[in-house]
Amino acid sequence: MDTQDLIRAMTADTGRRALPLGTAWRVAMGLALVLAGAVFAVALGPRPDALASLETARFVFKFVVTLALAASAFVLLRRLVRPGEETRAPLGWLLAGPLLLIAGVGLELLAVPESDWAQRLVGVNARVCLTFIPLIGAAPLLVFLAVLRHGAPTRPALAGAVAGLLAGGMAGAFYAAHCPDDSPLFVATWYSLAIAGLAVAGAVLAPRLVRW
Amino acid sequence: MNGRNEGELADLLRAALAGDERRYAMFLDRVAGLVRAYARGKITHGGVDAEDVVQEVLLAIHLKRHTWLPQAPVLPWVYAIARFKLIDAFRRRGRRVEIDVEDIAETFAQPEVETVSARDIGRALDGLAPTQRSVVAAISVEGRSVEETARIFAMTEAAVRVALHRGLTAIARRFGRE
Numbered sequence: 001m002d003t004q005d006l007i008r009a010m011t012a013d014t015g016r017r018a019l020p021l022g023t024a025w026r027v028a029m030g031l032a033l034v035l036a037g038a039v040f041a042v043a044l045g046p047r048p049d050a051l052a053s054l055e056t057a058r059f060v061f062k063f064v065v066t067l068a069l070a071a072s073a074f075v076l077l078r079r080l081v082r083p084g085e086e087t088r089a090p091l092g093w094l095l096a097g098p099l100l101l102i103a104g105v106g107l108e109l110l111a112v113p114e115s116d117w118a119q120r121l122v123g124v125n126a127r128v129c130l131t132f133i134p135l136i137g138a139a140p141l142l143v144f145l146a147v148l149r150h151g152a153p154t155r156p157a158l159a160g161a162v163a164g165l166l167a168g169g170m171a172g173a174f175y176a177a178h179c180p181d182d183s184p185l186f187v188a189t190w191y192s193l194a195i196a197g198l199a200v201a202g203a204v205l206a207p208r209l210v211r212w
Numbered sequence: 213m214n215g216r217n218e219g220e221l222a223d224l225l226r227a228a229l230a231g232d233e234r235r236y237a238m239f240l241d242r243v244a245g246l247v248r249a250y251a252r253g254k255i256t257h258g259g260v261d262a263e264d265v266v267q268e269v270l271l272a273i274h275l276k277r278h279t280w281l282p283q284a285p286v287l288p289w290v291y292a293i294a295r296f297k298l299i300d301a302f303r304r305r306g307r308r309v310e311i312d313v314e315d316i317a318e319t320f321a322q323p324e325v326e327t328v329s330a331r332d333i334g335r336a337l338d339g340l341a342p343t344q345r346s347v348v349a350a351i352s353v354e355g356r357s358v359e360e361t362a363r364i365f366a367m368t369e370a371a372v373r374v375a376l377h378r379g380l381t382a383i384a385r386r387f388g389r390e
Binding site for chain 2: 001002003004005006007008009010011012013014015016017018019020021081082083084085151152154211212
């Protein structure tokens with residue numbers, strides 16, 4: 001089949017239109033939120049004092065950090081599925097969450113006596129955090145990988161990693177409502193580890209699942 | 213010159229996305245010329261056939277045309293796909309390559325025509341299911357219309373279109389595995 005033949009076949013196929021990426025993202029985000037929310041509600045649920053805790057800065061800060069990460073990852077990911085899009089600036093925005101967290105850790109170190117640092121870092125349920133953030137984020141990660149398949153990422157491993165960060169930021173925000181540990185020291189250690197796990201999973205899975 | 217090329221190609225692709233088959237053929241033809249020049253410039257020794265890369269890029273462009281934003285420039289999109297597919301082709305031949313994004317500038321606006329090669333016409337069609345193969349061959353190689361093809365195989369036009377689309381998707385998938 002020479003190239004002109006192929007062009008003829010593709011021309012005849014003009015009428016078939018794929019789902020626009022904007023619509024795909026809206027569906028995916030809705031689905032990811034529902035799935036993450038369902039796993040969270042069934043397995044954990046919010047802690048009893050969640051509403052009252054909204055007045056404490058440390059509790060709210062957990063949402064600020066995880067949602068900043070999710071938002072910056074989402075902006076970047078939308079560009080990564082379109083070939084030829086400029087991604088350098090949004091790659092920089094990805095630092096927003098980590099920088100906020102570093103600032104929070106700095107303030108915590110100033111506010112809390114040194115003798116309490118270790119206990120705040122270890123917290124009371126690090127293992128639950130390391131288990132449930134990946135568990136809540138797993139379904140959203142798969143949903144986002146499906147969007148990558150629908151798109152055309154020219155850097156699949158990077159796109160997969162960013163999909164993991166998005167899923168991880170989302171899962172972290174849900175988990176934060178349950179988690180009794182509010183210290184930025186705890187968040188910087190265990191949330192980061194759990195979210196990094198999802199990013200690695202995305203980077204490993206995407207090049208295998210996203211063939212185009 | 214690049215500016216004109218860019219503007220005209222964007223117009224053609226916008227028309228194509230709105231359903232204009234004739235302009236879509238023009239778009240694909242011009243893109244084929246650009247990608248051919250690009251691929252030939254990058255393939256310095258054997259192992260990878262430039263025309264294979266051209267076809268693979270065209271198929272990717274066709275199946276992923278929803279990833280182009282109608283207000284975005286079209287050439288960076290085309291070359292990003294071409295570069296991705298070329299690197300993929302090299303990789304499948306077991307070679308690691310780095311291609312600078314900036315490199316594409318030199319090949320802008322110098323389209324090249326396909327040279328006649330002993331391309332095996334059936335090869336791309338071989339892996340297809342029988343119906344898909346007959347439909348794709350009738351429309352591409354024999355140059356028949358969807359209506360004619362439907363009549364010949366006693367199918368509905370909708371079924372012909374589905375078989376054509378699935379056939380093209382299957383060819384694109386095969387390309388990636390060879």
